Amino acid sequence: MKFAIAYFSETGTTKQAAERLGQVLKVTPLAIEATVPYTNADLNWQNDNSRANREQSGQATPPTAKPLTLPDFNVLFLGYPTWWGVPPMVIHDFLAHQTLAGKVVVPFATxxxxxxxxxxxxxxxxxxxxxxxxxKRVNNFSVAQLKAWVQQLGY
Ligand SMILES: Cc1cc2nc3c(=O)[nH]c(=O)nc-3n(C[C@H](O)[C@H](O)[C@H](O)COP(=O)(O)O)c2cc1C
Known part of the structure; x- marks a missing residue:
């Protein structure tokens, strides 16, 4: 079985989980990045007019992801923070540019x-x-906890 890990992370929480998961699966996690980087102000969820909030609520043009070429894999672990209950819109653009028909995708969120x-x-x-x-919500999961989860998935 060949694994890949792609993750989006703005404040490091999902990145930490992705890196620990990388230790379990023995692959290097690849970062999904917005073409236009987010500033701290962009990420202010307490401001209705912040970029992230406007994107998530459909008031702003959806963001695009930088092109990312994934290695050959059967199973993609896809990580992202939860923004207003759902994945950030940049994940939509990322997925639109990958060929994932027939593949297994395992989402992990913080x-x-x-x-x-x-x-x-x-x-x-x-x-x-x-x-x-x-x-799976994986906030603060240790390598051992992630390993147990991967085993539960049958890998
Ligand atoms: C715009 C925005 C919206 C968010 N919405 C939620 C939410 O609906 N529920 C929640 O539990 N956390 C929410 N959060 C908190 C993030 O999900 C949490 O801090 C996440 O672990 C950040 O991951 P990262 O460090 O990888 O970017 C939100 C954060 C941002 C910036």
Whole structure:
């Protein structure tokens, strides 16, 4: 089985989980980046007019992701923070430019408190031809916890 990890992370939480998961799966996680980087002000969820909030609510043009070439894989672990209950819009653009039909996609999310189910439903909508596994919230998961989760998935 060949694995790949792609993740979006603005404040490091999802990145940490991705790196630990990389230790478990023995692959280097690849960062998904917005073409136009986010500033701190862009990420202010307490401001209705912040870029992230306007993007997530459909008031602003969706962001694009920098092109990212994934290595050959069967199973993609896809990481992202939860923004307003769902994946950041940049994930939509990232997925639109990958060929994921027939592949397994395993979403992993971090959040302040939100559970990952709504995000999972979005990923399933975006990838109707992929085998999307249940999303896991992985805040502060240790390498051992991530390893246990990967084993539960059957890998
Ligand atoms: C614009 C924005 C919206 C957010 N919305 C939620 C949310 O709906 N529920 C939640 O639990 N956390 C929310 N958060 C918190 C992030 O999900 C959390 O801090 C996440 O772990 C950040 O991941 P990162 O450090 O990899 O960027 C939000 C953060 C931002 C910037």
């Amino acid at each position: 959040s302040g408190s939100s559970s990952p189910e709504r995000g999972e439903a979005i990923i399933k909508q975006l990838l109707p031809k992929s085998d999307v596994k249940p999303a």
